[in-house]
Amino acid sequence: MMNNTLKNHLCKLPSGYVIVGKWHKHSYKIIKPLGKGANGVVYLAESPKGLVAVKLSDNSTAITSEVNVLKHFSKVQGVALGPSLLDVDDWFDPYGKKIVCFYVMEYIKGEDFLAFIQKRGKEWIVVLILQLLSDLEKLHQEGWVFGDLKPENLLVVGQAPKIRLLDVGGTTLKGRAIKEFTEFYDRGYWGMGSRKAEPSYDLFSVAMIMMNACYLKRFEKKGNGREQLMKMIDADETLRKYRKVLMRAIAGKYDHAREMHHELMAVVMDESSRTKTNSRANQSRKGAVQQRYQKRKKHSGILETALIVMFLLFMYVMYLYGELL
Amino acid sequence: MRKGTLKQILLITDGCSNHGEDPVAMAALAREQGITVNVIGVLDKDTIDESGLREIEGIAMSGGGVSQVVYAKQLSQTVQMVTRKAMTQTLQGVINRELKQILGSDVTMEDLPPEKRGEVMEVVDELGETVELEVLILVDTSGSMKTKLPTVKEALFDLSLSLNARIGDNHFAVFVFPGKRGDVEKILDWTPKLEALSTVFPKLTSGGLTPTGPALREALTYFKKKRSLRSLISGDEQYFEESSM
Numbered sequence: 001m002m003n004n005t006l007k008n009h010l011c012k013l014p015s016g017y018v019i020v021g022k023w024h025k026h027s028y029k030i031i032k033p034l035g036k037g038a039n040g041v042v043y044l045a046e047s048p049k050g051l052v053a054v055k056l057s058d059n060s061t062a063i064t065s066e067v068n069v070l071k072h073f074s075k076v077q078g079v080a081l082g083p084s085l086l087d088v089d090d091w092f093d094p095y096g097k098k099i100v101c102f103y104v105m106e107y108i109k110g111e112d113f114l115a116f117i118q119k120r121g122k123e124w125i126v127v128l129i130l131q132l133l134s135d136l137e138k139l140h141q142e143g144w145v146f147g148d149l150k151p152e153n154l155l156v157v158g159q160a161p162k163i164r165l166l167d168v169g170g171t172t173l174k175g176r177a178i179k180e181f182t183e184f185y186d187r188g189y190w191g192m193g194s195r196k197a198e199p200s201y202d203l204f205s206v207a208m209i210m211m212n213a214c215y216l217k218r219f220e221k222k223g224n225g226r227e228q229l230m231k232m233i234d235a236d237e238t239l240r241k242y243r244k245v246l247m248r249a250i251a252g253k254y255d256h257a258r259e260m261h262h263e264l265m266a267v268v269m270d271e272s273s274r275t276k277t278n279s280r281a282n283q284s285r286k287g288a289v290q291q292r293y294q295k296r297k298k299h300s301g302i303l304e305t306a307l308i309v310m311f312l313l314f315m316y317v318m319y320l321y322g323e324l325l
Numbered sequence: 326m327r328k329g330t331l332k333q334i335l336l337i338t339d340g341c342s343n344h345g346e347d348p349v350a351m352a353a354l355a356r357e358q359g360i361t362v363n364v365i366g367v368l369d370k371d372t373i374d375e376s377g378l379r380e381i382e383g384i385a386m387s388g389g390g391v392s393q394v395v396y397a398k399q400l401s402q403t404v405q406m407v408t409r410k411a412m413t414q415t416l417q418g419v420i421n422r423e424l425k426q427i428l429g430s431d432v433t434m435e436d437l438p439p440e441k442r443g444e445v446m447e448v449v450d451e452l453g454e455t456v457e458l459e460v461l462i463l464v465d466t467s468g469s470m471k472t473k474l475p476t477v478k479e480a481l482f483d484l485s486l487s488l489n490a491r492i493g494d495n496h497f498a499v500f501v502f503p504g505k506r507g508d509v510e511k512i513l514d515w516t517p518k519l520e521a522l523s524t525v526f527p528k529l530t531s532g533g534l535t536p537t538g539p540a541l542r543e544a545l546t547y548f549k550k551k552r553s554l555r556s557l558i559s560g561d562e563q564y565f566e567e568s569s570m
């Protein structure tokens with residue numbers, strides 16, 4: 001029962017329009033729209049306390065759920081897992097003649113994740129993803145799973161670029177069913193697992209965000225999801241470097257964000273050490289597996305050469321023996 | 326405490342009924358029995374006609390459920406969204422009724438200050454996660470739906486994936502209309518897993534009549550049969566309509 005007319009005018013509040021809360025009587029002057037989600041519209045607004053972001057929705061259920069999540073996050077000291085919550089209230093909408101719920105949060109000024117990568121280069125992908133994994137680890141430790149993880153819900157903030165999580169609409173308590181998702185980033189859609197809220201659900205989405213960042217587009221599932229994703233990883237130069245980590249994330253092999261962080265970091269370190277000195281002096285612990293594999297390959301090469309040399313020597317000896325007789 | 330069961334009918338159709346009782350009346354009947362009726366209208370490329378749209382909205386409205394019209398491609402997302410939304414809606418209705426009992430006649434969740442509302446919402450969330458759910462899926466297989474059936478099947482797998490991630494139990498049954506013999510035909514009996522569907526769906530044949538009303542009526546009796554059968558076994562089954570939580 002999507003009421004389109006109501007939705008439409010909620011999305012088109014003119015700048016300068018003032019919204020006054022029914023309960024707390026705070027007023028907010030609309031400046032411009034910032035974005036539109038599945039459950040409402042977000043405006044940049046001016047309040048006595050400075051610039052804020054106001055989310056309006058005719059779906060009070062969804063707003064209340066989001067507020068609950070944001071409240072839990074504000075209890076986490078010291079780490080910014082989402083925007084901080086400033087106010088929750090109702091507003092009587094004179095156009096729709098209906099109560100509209102809204103909440104007010106800190107305004108985070110930043111750049112779109114994909115736009116940032118396009119502008120600053122692909123080397124930023126792994127940097128931002130590592131930051132994201134650190135944040136997810138904290139979130140998971142608090143007992144939550146982000147759920148609807150996608151580039152639109154990420155923002156790159158500040159002079160020293162740092163990733164921030166934005167829309168908490170999909171954030172779900174661990175062990176429950178994922179509330180909100182977007183097909184491309186959803187492991188259920190790709191046939192790679194359930195929609196239970198667990199850390200590995202988010203980590204699958206992280207892998208898909210990396211794919212999205214390299215290809216700059218989303219693609220549809222065709223046939224076997226796993227094989228398709230594998231091919232897409234192999235076909236891209238950047239993704240190929242992180243193949244092992246990506247495949248493990250896609251297969252749901254990581255139980256914690258920190259494990260994925262660790263292994264991704266190991267690949268990065270290994271890569272940079274190889275390009276720098278081409279020596280294997282500084283082996284990281286996790287890179288060891290890969291290197292051992294390469295060593296074994298090298299060993300078999302030496303063995304092969306030795307066998308050929310021995311064979312030739314043997315033939316030569318036989319020849320000499322024949323000549324002598 | 327034993328929690329009640331949420332009962333829903335999910336009707337997937339692409340237009341107007343042309344045979345038998347008025348489906349809007351049958352949906353009202355369902356509501357009387359505590360069964361919510363949700364409707365998803367599936368579009369091809371062109372838009373749906375006015376009367377079809379009215380019927381879809383009418384059925385959901387009188388069935389106390391949610392309706393949504395979508396293109397076949399968006400079906401997967403919509404099916405799970407509609408089911409979820411209807412669950413929350415029903416649970417909220419129950420909570421509102423409880424609130425009225427405690428706080429007096431005209432109090433609903435919206436009348437609570439936002440702080441209190443959050444606490445109530447947590448209860449709704451919790452219930453939505455743990456409550457037992459019965460969904461009877463009613464698929465229109467008449468003429469024009471034929472090309473959309475593979476998508477419908479995919480969407481139903483997706484629904485089972487979403488709902489089975491919940492803590493509470495799920496039971497699904499799938500019916501199609503028109504059936505081979507009657508107005509409606511059962512193709513999957515109550516089961517927690519819709520994946521069993523893969524073996525039965527391709528057998529479908531698409532005919533000309535669209536008996537939406539009679540199909541809804543028969544679907545209701547199926548809930549009833551199940552209820553009486555189960556109450557023989559368990560005896561003290563509780564439903565939301567009666568239960569005081």
